[in-house]
Amino acid sequence: xxxxxxxxxxxxxxxxxxxxxxxxxxxxxxxxxxxxxxxxxxxxxxxxxxxxxxxxxxxxxxxxxxxxxxxxxxxxxxxxxxxxxxxxxxxxxxxxxxxxxxxxxxxxxxxxx
Amino acid sequence: xxxxxxxxxxxxxxxxxxxxxxxxxxxxxxxxxxxxxxxxxxxxxxxxxxxxxxxxxxxxxxxxxxxxxxxxxxxxxxxxxxxxxxxxxxxxxxxxxxxxxxxxxxxxxxxxxxxxxxxxxxxxxxxxxxxxxxxxxxxxxxxxxx
Numbered sequence: 001x002x003x004x005x006x007x008x009x010x011x012x013x014x015x016x017x018x019x020x021x022x023x024x025x026x027x028x029x030x031x032x033x034x035x036x037x038x039x040x041x042x043x044x045x046x047x048x049x050x051x052x053x054x055x056x057x058x059x060x061x062x063x064x065x066x067x068x069x070x071x072x073x074x075x076x077x078x079x080x081x082x083x084x085x086x087x088x089x090x091x092x093x094x095x096x097x098x099x100x101x102x103x104x105x106x107x108x109x110x111x112x113x
Numbered sequence: 114x115x116x117x118x119x120x121x122x123x124x125x126x127x128x129x130x131x132x133x134x135x136x137x138x139x140x141x142x143x144x145x146x147x148x149x150x151x152x153x154x155x156x157x158x159x160x161x162x163x164x165x166x167x168x169x170x171x172x173x174x175x176x177x178x179x180x181x182x183x184x185x186x187x188x189x190x191x192x193x194x195x196x197x198x199x200x201x202x203x204x205x206x207x208x209x210x211x212x213x214x215x216x217x218x219x220x221x222x223x224x225x226x227x228x229x230x231x232x233x234x235x236x237x238x239x240x241x242x243x244x245x246x247x248x249x250x251x252x253x254x255x256x257x258x259x
Contacts, residue, residue, distance in 0.1 A: 021132075022170040023125035052159075054166050055225035063222045083159050090232055091225050092217045 001050075003031050008107045012040045015103065017049035022056030032064045041073025044106040048079025053087050065097065074098070078106040115142060115190045120183040123173045123203070131186060132166035139197060142190045143254070160233040161252055165199050167226040168248045172203035175246075182245075195254040202247045210239035210248065 001024035004015040012035055018024070035043070045061065047053070065075045078100040080088060088094040100106035117138050121127040139161050143154070165186070172184045182204030189198040212231065215224045231237050236251040 019129065021125075021129055021166060022174075023129050052162070052166075054163060054170065055223070055229055056170060058225055059222045062220055066220065066222070083156075086156075087163070087229070090229060091215075096220060 001027065003028065005031070005035070008044075008103070009111065011042050011044055011107045011110050013044040013046060013103055013107065015046040015049065019052040020047070020050045020057035021052060021054045025056045025060040028057075028060050029063065032060075032067075036067060036071075041068055041071050042110055043068065043073070043075045044078055044100075044103055045075055046078045046103045046106070047084055048081070048102070050084055051081065053084050055091075058087070058091055058093060061097070062093070074110075076100060076106040076109060078103045114192070116187060117142075118185065118187045120185040123176050123184050125170065125173055128166065128169035128173050128184075131169055131184070132162055135165045135186060135188060135199060136162040138188050139190075139199075142188070142197075157252070157254060161197060161199060161250075164230045164233045164250050164252075165201065167230050168199075168201035168250065171208075171226055171248070172201060172205065172246070175205045175208050176203060177205075196251060197253075198249065198251045200247055200249045202245045204245050207241055208246065210246075 001016055001018040001020055004017070006013045006015070014031070020028070061075070068075050076098045079102055080099060085094070088097070088099070098109065100109060119131060119134060121131045136158055140158055169184060169186070185202045187200045191198070211227055215221050215228055230248070230250060234250040234252050238249045240247040240249065
């Protein structure tokens with residue numbers, strides 16, 4: 001899985017591409033840990049180019065969310081395909097994460113809070 | 114009835130490759146009986162792929178770091194019933210194949226895997242046989258999917 005990190009309006013965005021499965025969670029967690037250490041608290045994780053997510057991928061997103069919430073931050077999700085959305089719904093994580101159609105909307109949502 | 118088998122050395126990378134292979138096997142078997150492709154068919158394949166992936170990752174994670182037996186997968190296709198049976202087996206110690214839902218309110222970081230398998234497949238069972246764990250998952254191609 002590839003991870004592209006950008007900053008938009010002061011919000012860090014992580015655009016993931018490929019399969020977000022158990023073999024990819026180590027890379028995601030290491031990347032995220034590095035960003036947290038830099039002091040960022042609010043993130044957007046864009047899954048538009050993720051075509052497969054399993055419980056390992058979901059678990060690492062939940063882990064990241066717990067870490068950001070402990071510093072009063074948040075993770076917002078964007079770009080879910082039908083396939084990935086159905087896994088979020090099955091595991092009820094669509095009620096936990098705020099989900100947006102695209103990255104830009106997710107970034108803008110921080111300004112309206 | 115058609116039966117295909119594959120086995121792999123238990124690593125997460127191999128589990129990923131095996132999962133993709135099972136999807137391709139199921140897709141190929143469906144083509145041989147002239148099942149038309151559709152969005153529903155993609156959903157069917159994706160659900161088998163994810164359930165198989167979860168079972169494979171479970172087997173890798175329950176095993177010791179070195180020296181574990183290969184993980185084996187068999188795919189059985191019963192044309193007569195339009196039914197697939199995917200069995201993932203490993204030589205690990207017995208483990209609990211829970212039928213409890215995760216405590217969603219507690220926002221757990223793990224424990225979704227078996228819940229996902231049970232919800233995506235029509236019938237799921239766990240057996241201990243000849244020192245191996247067997248996760249047996251069945252899924253039928255429903256009328257609307259053909």
